[in-house]
Amino acid sequence: MAVSTHRTRVEALCPYRLVLEHVTSRWGVLVLIALEQRSYRFSELRRAIDETSRVSEKSLTQTLQTLERDGLVHRDAKPVIPPRVDYSLTELGREAAEQVRTLATWTERRMADVEQARTAYDEARS
Amino acid sequence: MAVSTHRTRVEALCPYRLVLEHVTSRWGVLVLIALEQRSYRFSELRRAIDETSRVSEKSLTQTLQTLERDGLVHRDAKPVIPPRVDYSLTELGREAAEQVRTLATWTERRMADVEQARTAYDEARS
Numbered sequence: 001m002a003v004s005t006h007r008t009r010v011e012a013l014c015p016y017r018l019v020l021e022h023v024t025s026r027w028g029v030l031v032l033i034a035l036e037q038r039s040y041r042f043s044e045l046r047r048a049i050d051e052t053s054r055v056s057e058k059s060l061t062q063t064l065q066t067l068e069r070d071g072l073v074h075r076d077a078k079p080v081i082p083p084r085v086d087y088s089l090t091e092l093g094r095e096a097a098e099q100v101r102t103l104a105t106w107t108e109r110r111m112a113d114v115e116q117a118r119t120a121y122d123e124a125r126s
Numbered sequence: 127m128a129v130s131t132h133r134t135r136v137e138a139l140c141p142y143r144l145v146l147e148h149v150t151s152r153w154g155v156l157v158l159i160a161l162e163q164r165s166y167r168f169s170e171l172r173r174a175i176d177e178t179s180r181v182s183e184k185s186l187t188q189t190l191q192t193l194e195r196d197g198l199v200h201r202d203a204k205p206v207i208p209p210r211v212d213y214s215l216t217e218l219g220r221e222a223a224e225q226v227r228t229l230a231t232w233t234e235r236r237m238a239d240v241e242q243a244r245t246a247y248d249e250a251r252s
Contacts (some may be wrong), residue, residue, distance in 0.1 A: 016230070016233045016234045017152065019236075019240050020150060020155070020230060020233050021150075024146060024147075024150040026143065029146070068247065069244050070240050070243060070244065071239055071240055071244070072240075072243075092240070092243075095232065099228060099232060103149075103226070106222070107142045107145045107146050108142045110221070111142050114197055114218070116197070117195065117198075121194065121195040121197075122195075
């Protein structure tokens, strides 16, 4: 088993919670949004995400494994030399990506309002 | 200032990221979904959320403060004895709640597919 006992227990108690965490995680959001456009090889995907936010090889690998395990990302390892691995969205992943992109876009669009609210909140308490 | 230097720095670097984290946090989701129905007093809200998931007074207080600071939740402290505080969504909070509810509902509805994918993934690796 690739999963720890702890993780399995959390999954049993609150299963939908973890999926929500995976798709809204820092790299989860960026991976889903990138793969919504087209399939990517690992190094290409890393470069694409790096344009927004620096991501380590390890973090990206873990994010992809998590999303693959949830059935959102398809990993296609081609038996060629040098090895070639393509990542794409499954049908389920496409549904997730669409919603996460909508939410992320909304957050960006409304950021000025949020910042204004924060300033007012902090000033009232300083 | 109520915020730490660290938090302010993260906000400056990646501002939209934190809002996304707030609205998709464990209690953030449940608070937004509850307040989408109607306004609540603190203790009522805590009972409503407890039906889904046990929440401590401290965690709920922090969640409400964070959402209030982001301009998503309105806190109305009435000058009566005993003190009465009502929480409701702002216009911005209503927009966030709608999207978060859609995403959470999707996650619940597609949970069986996710669980099937996880079982297949784990079995292929055990």
